[in-house]
Amino acid sequence: MTLFSRLFCILAVSLATGTTAQAQSQQELIDAFAGEWYIFDPAMRAGAEACNLTLTGTPKESLYPVSSVNCAVQFSKIDNWKIVNGQILLMAGETQAAALGGNQFRVTGDLVGSPLALVIERAAGDGNSQKLAAALRRHKCYYAGFSQRCATPAELRAPEVPQDAGFTTIETLANLNTRAQPRRDAPALGTVATGTQIKVNQCLTASDGPWCRARVGDQTIWLAMTAIRQDEWPVVTYKQVATADE
Numbered sequence: 001m002t003l004f005s006r007l008f009c010i011l012a013v014s015l016a017t018g019t020t021a022q023a024q025s026q027q028e029l030i031d032a033f034a035g036e037w038y039i040f041d042p043a044m045r046a047g048a049e050a051c052n053l054t055l056t057g058t059p060k061e062s063l064y065p066v067s068s069v070n071c072a073v074q075f076s077k078i079d080n081w082k083i084v085n086g087q088i089l090l091m092a093g094e095t096q097a098a099a100l101g102g103n104q105f106r107v108t109g110d111l112v113g114s115p116l117a118l119v120i121e122r123a124a125g126d127g128n129s130q131k132l133a134a135a136l137r138r139h140k141c142y143y144a145g146f147s148q149r150c151a152t153p154a155e156l157r158a159p160e161v162p163q164d165a166g167f168t169t170i171e172t173l174a175n176l177n178t179r180a181q182p183r184r185d186a187p188a189l190g191t192v193a194t195g196t197q198i199k200v201n202q203c204l205t206a207s208d209g210p211w212c213r214a215r216v217g218d219q220t221i222w223l224a225m226t227a228i229r230q231d232e233w234p235v236v237t238y239k240q241v242a243t244a245d246e
Helices: 003-017 021-033 128-139
Strands: 035-039 051-055 064-069 080-084 087-092 095-102 106-111 117-121 168-172 176-179 188-192 197-200 202-206 209-216 219-224 226-229 233-236 238-241
Touching (some): 087 106, 095 117, 128 226
Antiparallel strands (some): 035 051, 080 087, 095 106, 106 117, 168 238, 176 219, 202 209
């Protein structure tokens, strides 16, 4: 159980029983998630540096302030935050701008009124980027899926979704677990077989590499472009491909 889950359980019990522990438990949640957060996706930054959001843990006139540096224009109006029903809500005044869930190192969710999803992380990410970096130091390259060869520059390139088309196509290089959110601790929704082509409608960059989103039936799935095979080998799990309708 993550710290977020444990603290949320405390809060839920307090709300259910109406005890005076409610305020203390709410402040524990605020304290756990306050501080500096980063969005590593270049599309969400205003300059060369990563977008930096600071969630203040001390209220000012009953609101918990948010400040931003190097962030894209959609974050300029976000000025306060709160936790409601286990989600972090980023607010522009009284208007909800984003709803996020996850753990104390990485939260994910959607921008209100936008088709874009967000990954917001601590400066060091959630630990997976360090594992990938350690594997790369040992093996000197990412392998292409299940193969024994290093991935080519084209295979390493993060997929891009053209604005006019609204989608691009990727092809899996390995059997790949799909997730409900762009987090490795998010619920697994299934497995995509090697060699499958999938249309994706957003690709973003997180501390552990690119993630792409697809719509399959009535489900939204997320696919990580990097993985560690058998807890040892760093691999690229898919590549962008051109199709006749792109």
